[in-house]
Amino acid sequence: MPTQVATTSISSDDGLASGIDALRDQLGGQSPALVMFFASTSQQMQGLADGLSQAFDGACVLGATTAGEFTEAGDTKGATAVIAVAGDFSVKAGLGENLKDGAEAAVSAAVQSLPLAPEDGFSHRTGVVLLDPLAGNGEEASLLASMMLGGDLPLAGGAAGDDLKMTATHVSVGTQVATNAIAIAVISSKKPLGLGVKHGHHSLSGPLRVTKAEGATVFEINNRPAFDVWAEQTQDAFGQDPRNLSADDVGAFLLTYEAGLAAGAELKIRAPLSKGDDGSLNFACAIPQGAVIRITESESQRQIDAAKAAAEDAMTKVGGDCAGAVVFDCICRNLILGDTFKTAVDGISSALGGVKLAGFETYGEVALDAGDMSGFHNTTTVLLAFPS
Amino acid sequence: MSQRSERGEQLVALFAKTIGEDAALDLVKATCAKLNMSLASVDGDGAVEVLEEISNTEGLIGVTARFAKVRFMLPSASAAAG
Numbered sequence: 335m336p337t338q339v340a341t342t343s344i345s346s347d348d349g350l351a352s353g354i355d356a357l358r359d360q361l362g363g364q365s366p367a368l369v370m371f372f373a374s375t376s377q378q379m380q381g382l383a384d385g386l387s388q389a390f391d392g393a394c395v396l397g398a399t400t401a402g403e404f405t406e407a408g409d410t411k412g413a414t415a416v417i418a419v420a421g422d423f424s425v426k427a428g429l430g431e432n433l434k435d436g437a438e439a440a441v442s443a444a445v446q447s448l449p450l451a452p453e454d455g456f457s458h459r460t461g462v463v464l465l466d467p468l469a470g471n472g473e474e475a476s477l478l479a480s481m482m483l484g485g486d487l488p489l490a491g492g493a494a495g496d497d498l499k500m501t502a503t504h505v506s507v508g509t510q511v512a513t514n515a516i517a518i519a520v521i522s523s524k525k526p527l528g529l530g531v532k533h534g535h536h537s538l539s540g541p542l543r544v545t546k547a548e549g550a551t552v553f554e555i556n557n558r559p560a561f562d563v564w565a566e567q568t569q570d571a572f573g574q575d576p577r578n579l580s581a582d583d584v585g586a587f588l589l590t591y592e593a594g595l596a597a598g599a600e601l602k603i604r605a606p607l608s609k610g611d612d613g614s615l616n617f618a619c620a621i622p623q624g625a626v627i628r629i630t631e632s633e634s635q636r637q638i639d640a641a642k643a644a645a646e647d648a649m650t651k652v653g654g655d656c657a658g659a660v661v662f663d664c665i666c667r668n669l670i671l672g673d674t675f676k677t678a679v680d681g682i683s684s685a686l687g688g689v690k691l692a693g694f695e696t697y698g699e700v701a702l703d704a705g706d707m708s709g710f711h712n713t714t715t716v717l718l719a720f721p722s
Numbered sequence: 723m724s725q726r727s728e729r730g731e732q733l734v735a736l737f738a739k740t741i742g743e744d745a746a747l748d749l750v751k752a753t754c755a756k757l758n759m760s761l762a763s764v765d766g767d768g769a770v771e772v773l774e775e776i777s778n779t780e781g782l783i784g785v786t787a788r789f790a791k792v793r794f795m796l797p798s799a800s801a802a803a804g
Contacts, residue, residue, distance in 0.1 A: 437785070473740060474782050477789040485792040543744075549781065595742030602739060620782040626744040707790065708739035 339658025401495030476709030492662030530648030559613025661693030
C-alpha cells in the first residue's frame with residue numbers, strides 16, 4: 335500500500351472539523367495509522383486530542399504543546415499543525431506520567447505495552463518520543479526509552495514547548511493529555527523510516543567550567559553565578575546586557591545562546607531553559623559538576639543549511655523516495671531565523687522532494703540512531719521521513 | 723594527558739557524548755582507580771566492570787552506563803558503533 339501523508343493547520347477552536355475534513359480529503363479514503371498534532375498553548379489540547387481520536391479511531395494519535403508549529407505551507411504561532419500518515423504501518427503508543435519524579439518509572443509505564451520486535455508482517459521498528467523537558471531528565475528518558483525497547487531501534491522525537499512561558503508543557507496519547515509526562519510510540523513498518531539530525535551552532539565563548547551543579551541545575555560557572563557568566567560572555571554578541579532583560583524575555587535569550595559540551599570532534603548542545611533567582615540556570619537535562627562547556631551561537635545561513643542537511647540525510651535513509659516527514663525543530667532556530675524560518679522549512683521540503691511535512695518548535699530534540707550514545711539534543715533539526 | 727588503551731578511549735568517548743570530554747575523563751579515571759585498573763591498560767572485561775560500577779550511580783551518569791552496556795551487547799550495534 336503506498337504511503338499517503340496529509341497535513342493541515344488549525345488556527346481556531348472551531349477549525350478542528352474543517353481540519354479533519356482537509357486531512358480526509360488528502361488521504362483519499364485511506365485510514366491513517368498515525369496522527370500527530372502539535373498545538374500552541376492557546377489551543378485546547380484536550381479538545382484536539384478528543385476530536386482527532388474520534389475522527390480517526392483506528393489511528394494512534396499523539397500530541398504535544400509547542401513553542402511554534404509549522405507545515406510545508408509555513409510556520410504559525412498560536413495554531414495547531416497536524417500530520418496524518420496512512421500506509422503499511424502499525425503504531426502503538428503509551429504514556430508515562432510523573433516524569434520529573436523519576437525517568438525510569440515513567441518510561442517503563444509508557445513502554446509496557448509496546449512491541450519489542452516488529453509486529454507480524456513488518457520488518458522495521460522506529461520509536462517516537464514526545465516528552466516534557468521541564469522535568470529536567472530528557473537525556474535519561476531518551477536512553478531509557480531506547481534500552482527498554484531493546485536498544486536497537488532508531489528513536490526520534492521532541493521536547494514539548496509552551497510558547498516560551500517555561501511553565502508547563504503537555505503531551506498526549508489518544509485522549510489522555512498530561513503534563514510532566516512522556517509519550518512513546520513504536521511504528522512498525524515494511525520499509526525503514528529515515529532519521530536525519532543536524533545542528534548549526536558553534537562556540538562563542540572559550541572553555542568554562544561548571545563548578546557547582548545538581549541534576550539539571552547549574553549554580554556556578556568558574557565559581558561565579560551561572561547567569562552572570564552567561565550574561566558577560568554573550569553581551570557583545572547579544573547587543574545588550576542580558577541582566578536587564580524582563581522575566582518574559584529571558585527564555586528566548588537563553589535559547590539563543592546555549593551550552594556546548596565538547597564530545598569528540600563535535601559539540602553536544604545543551605539548552606538552558608530558565609534562570610533561578612540565585613543566578614542559577616535550569617537545563618533540559620543534567621549537566622554534571624566538573625563539565626567544561628562553551629556558550630554557543632549560530633547565524634541564519636548555518637541554520638538553513640543544517641535543516642537542509644538533516645533532510646538530505648533522512649532522504650538517503652529512505653532510499654530517495656519520501657512520502658512525507660515529521661520535523662522536530664528547536665525553537666532557538668526560529669528565534670535566530672525570525673522571518674526567514676519559512677526559508678528553512680522550504681529547504682527541508684525541497685530536499686525531500688516537495689512532500690508534505692509538519693512539525694513543531696521544541697525545547698529539545700530526541701534522536702538516537704545505530705551507534706549513537708546520546709539521545710537528547712538541542713538547537714537541532716530532527717527529521718523523521720516516511721518512505722513511499 | 724595520560725595514555726589510554728583502546729577500551730579506555732571507548733569508555734571516555736561514550737560518556738563524552740552525554741557529559742562532555744572533561745567530565746567523562748574524570749569519571750572513567752576515577753572509576754578505574756577504584757577498581758584498581760589503569761585507564762592505559764583497561765581491556766574488554768575491564769570495560770564491562772567499569773560500566774557496571776558506574777551503572778550504580780544515580781541519575782544520568784548511571785543511566786548512560788546502563789545504556790552503554792546494552793549497546794555493547796548488541797552485535798549490530800557493535801558493528802555500527804564508531
